[in-house]
Amino acid sequence: METSNRADSARGNAAELDKVHIRVRNLSKVYPNGTHAMDSVNVDIQRGEFVAIIGSSGAGKSTFIRSINRLVQPSRGEIVINGINTTQARGSELRRLRLDVAMIFQQFNLIKRLTVLRNVLVGRLGYKTGLESLYPIFSKTDVELALNSLDRLGIVEKAYLRADSLSGGQQQRVAIARTLAQQPGILLADEPVASLDPEIALVVLDILKRINREDKITTIVNLHQLDMAKDYADRILGFKGGRLIFDGPPSEVDREIYERVYK
Amino acid sequence: MAHPVKWIEKYMNESTNKPSGDWSDNERPGAVKLDTPVVEPSPTSLPSDSAADAALMGTGRMARLRHAMRKAAKPRRRSPQVAMLLQIIPGAGYIYMWRSGKALLTMLLFFLAYVILGLRFLQYNPTELAKRQTPINDNPEFDVFNLGLATTESLLLLGAIFLFLWANLMARTYREVQLANLNLEATSKEDLRKAQGGWLTTLLYFNYLAAAVIIFGCFQLIKDTEFDIGRLISKFNNIAKYVGGLFNPVWGALWEPKGIMFRMRETLEISIVGTLIGALFAVVLSLLAARNLMGRNPVTNVLYFVVRVILSVIRAVPTLFLAIIFVVSVGVGPFPAILALIIFSAGLMTKLFSESIEAIDWGQVEAVQASGGSAAHVVIFGVIPQVVPYYISGMLYSWEVNVHSASVLGLVGAGGIGDYVRDAIESYKYAQLGTALLVVIVITVAIDFTSAYIRSRIV
Numbered sequence: 001m002e003t004s005n006r007a008d009s010a011r012g013n014a015a016e017l018d019k020v021h022i023r024v025r026n027l028s029k030v031y032p033n034g035t036h037a038m039d040s041v042n043v044d045i046q047r048g049e050f051v052a053i054i055g056s057s058g059a060g061k062s063t064f065i066r067s068i069n070r071l072v073q074p075s076r077g078e079i080v081i082n083g084i085n086t087t088q089a090r091g092s093e094l095r096r097l098r099l100d101v102a103m104i105f106q107q108f109n110l111i112k113r114l115t116v117l118r119n120v121l122v123g124r125l126g127y128k129t130g131l132e133s134l135y136p137i138f139s140k141t142d143v144e145l146a147l148n149s150l151d152r153l154g155i156v157e158k159a160y161l162r163a164d165s166l167s168g169g170q171q172q173r174v175a176i177a178r179t180l181a182q183q184p185g186i187l188l189a190d191e192p193v194a195s196l197d198p199e200i201a202l203v204v205l206d207i208l209k210r211i212n213r214e215d216k217i218t219t220i221v222n223l224h225q226l227d228m229a230k231d232y233a234d235r236i237l238g239f240k241g242g243r244l245i246f247d248g249p250p251s252e253v254d255r256e257i258y259e260r261v262y263k
Numbered sequence: 264m265a266h267p268v269k270w271i272e273k274y275m276n277e278s279t280n281k282p283s284g285d286w287s288d289n290e291r292p293g294a295v296k297l298d299t300p301v302v303e304p305s306p307t308s309l310p311s312d313s314a315a316d317a318a319l320m321g322t323g324r325m326a327r328l329r330h331a332m333r334k335a336a337k338p339r340r341r342s343p344q345v346a347m348l349l350q351i352i353p354g355a356g357y358i359y360m361w362r363s364g365k366a367l368l369t370m371l372l373f374f375l376a377y378v379i380l381g382l383r384f385l386q387y388n389p390t391e392l393a394k395r396q397t398p399i400n401d402n403p404e405f406d407v408f409n410l411g412l413a414t415t416e417s418l419l420l421l422g423a424i425f426l427f428l429w430a431n432l433m434a435r436t437y438r439e440v441q442l443a444n445l446n447l448e449a450t451s452k453e454d455l456r457k458a459q460g461g462w463l464t465t466l467l468y469f470n471y472l473a474a475a476v477i478i479f480g481c482f483q484l485i486k487d488t489e490f491d492i493g494r495l496i497s498k499f500n501n502i503a504k505y506v507g508g509l510f511n512p513v514w515g516a517l518w519e520p521k522g523i524m525f526r527m528r529e530t531l532e533i534s535i536v537g538t539l540i541g542a543l544f545a546v547v548l549s550l551l552a553a554r555n556l557m558g559r560n561p562v563t564n565v566l567y568f569v570v571r572v573i574l575s576v577i578r579a580v581p582t583l584f585l586a587i588i589f590v591v592s593v594g595v596g597p598f599p600a601i602l603a604l605i606i607f608s609a610g611l612m613t614k615l616f617s618e619s620i621e622a623i624d625w626g627q628v629e630a631v632q633a634s635g636g637s638a639a640h641v642v643i644f645g646v647i648p649q650v651v652p653y654y655i656s657g658m659l660y661s662w663e664v665n666v667h668s669a670s671v672l673g674l675v676g677a678g679g680i681g682d683y684v685r686d687a688i689e690s691y692k693y694a695q696l697g698t699a700l701l702v703v704i705v706i707t708v709a710i711d712f713t714s715a716y717i718r719s720r721i722v
Binding site (some may be wrong): 032033034069071094098099101102105108111112123124125126127128133134175178182 | 293325329330624626627629630631632633634635637639640643644645647649651
């Protein structure tokens with residue numbers, strides 16, 4: 001497996017390879033209950049791109065995003081990140097992949113009974129190895145990094161509050177701080193604003209855009225709202241019934257594309 | 264699924280008999296659509312041929328099996344005669360009708376009936392019965408030594424009840440399948456009307472008779488178990504003698520050496536130590552017994568089933584039994600009681616704990632996984648913080664149960680207040696017996712209330 005990947009990358013054009021961050025080929029997923037969630041998706045995502053995925057519920061957006069960090073195991077096809085095929089990664093290999101691919105969720109998925117700071121430090125878990133990693137005490141540098149991440153998002157004063165005492169928008173910012181502490185190359189966001197008020201949704205998207213620009217993190221965002229996707233994304237992927245039916249810049253999304261994706 | 268008769272009544276009350284709506288392909292065209300128990304395809308599933316299905320679902324053998332079962336469960340015409348004859352084995356007809364819940368319940372009830380009837384037959388001995396019904400043995404004191412022989416009448420009655428229920432089951436099944444078929448096939452109101460009347464409808468009235476017969480059967484069981492209010496009333500003065508101390512306590516017995524308070528403290532210590540050590544085991548075992556943690560990988564899945572089976576076996580052994588075994592093997596005193604409680608409460612707490620793990624918000628686990636956390640990180644950061652209050656609550660509950668158990672264990676020589684109670688009975692100190700009971704009741708009630716209050720506050 002490993003050798004064939006190397007051969008693959010050796011054959012490819014080096015310059016092109018450097019630009020393509022995530023290469024997805026023939027990716028399909030059939031859930032155990034027989035649902036075909038994703039069918040032969042092919043796409044190349046460039047380094048530093050801000051990609052928005054649109055589509056109605058059940059179109060395969062979440063499955064696609066979750067396949068990239070392997071919270072979902074694809075049934076067929078492959079995902080190549082930085083020239084390395086990650087589709088069959090297991091154990092420590094999988095942990096290294098997930099360290100590089102951070103994720104934020106619709107329901108924030110903070111550990112509610114822990115403090116904000118501890119939640120951000122969860123982003124450092126992937127760097128901890130051996131027996132000391134089981135002890136929930138973090139090094140000074142880790143704590144410093146976590147506090148800096150919180151500071152960038154303007155919620156450092158909440159660091160020692162319990163995570164569930166924060167509002168929805170603040171919780172999502174903590175979740176973003178967690179991914180920053182992880183220092184990833186890729187940021188996945190699965191419906192990050194679907195459970196937030198419209199104004200707060202815009203704040204969160206602004207933050208994601210800023211991180212994408214400042215840290216050069218390739219960002220893939222699932223969005224329900226087409227107007228938000230058009231405002232923020234460099235590129236839009238349209239999913240319908242598990243297939244990728246549109247791939248292009250926001251300017252190309254017109255009435256006809258909208259009808260095709262949502263009807 | 265509604266009862267077929269209900270669908271028909273609903274239909275008949277409608278002003279129009281014109282069929283409306285679209286037809287699903289398993290019904291023949293022109294059929295009156297009364298209900299749609301058809302499994303709709305999920306809107307996210309793609310149309311694709313079954314060969315591609317099989318290729319993609321290569322590992323999902325279970326998935327394919329489930330798919331086939333769903334297909335078989337679709338409503339279709341079934342033969343009422345076959346269903347009725349299959350009910351000769353109670354429940355088999357329901358399997359034919361694809362009603363697994365009804366089938367299992369029927370099998371359970373009829374199995375119990377078989378067991379009771381069978382055991383009564385084994386205890387049927389007319390000669391012995393005639394001997395014991397002589398005037399000499401009419402003395403109620405001798406009832407204590409009754410060996411539980413069955414009388415001829417009670418056997419005949421139970422048998423008749425059983426046969427009646429059996430016949431009723433078969434007739435009901437026939438009727439049910441017939442109505443379900445009508446629902447699929449009827450093209451007009453007249454067709455549906457045919458289902459009304461006739462001897463099978465009349466038979467439905469016998470359901471009330473069946474209910475009456477079941478109640479009567481229960482009375483037979485009461486008679487067989489020698490339930491006798493008269494005996495209770497005639498012996499009431501005995502009860503008063505034994506527990507009279509409850510209302511007239513001997514306070515001096517509380518503080519004497521090896522007295523009530525000494526034994527009560529021992530009981531509490533046994534329950535606390537048993538709960539704490541049991542909890543240590545339960546914390547580890549609960550992770551292995553939680554389906555959501557273990558069910559994602561074939562190896563851990565096997566481990567999960569092994570742990571589950573062992574725990575079920577452990578929970579099935581009564582604590583008193585465990586205590587007897589430990590008393591005879593390690594000797595009398597509080598130690599065997601603690602051992603028994605560790606085993607019992609580890610089983611109980613593992614069940615409570617693993618159920619709380621199964622109810623956690625999986626998103627928090629995913630967040631730890633998505634940050635590159637290992638399996639141990641998932642447990643420490645994703646699982647434990649969520650379940651801590653439930654663990655504390657489970658421990659308190661287990662402690663309550665253990666206080667109850669520890670009070671009894673002394674009866675078999677395993678220390679605690681039970682030891683005192685046994686001593687008091689054996690040396691006819693009924694006043695002290697009542698006092699001990701009073702102390703047990705007061706302390707147990709106090710612990711129950713406190714623990715329940717704390718549990719209601721933390722969860």
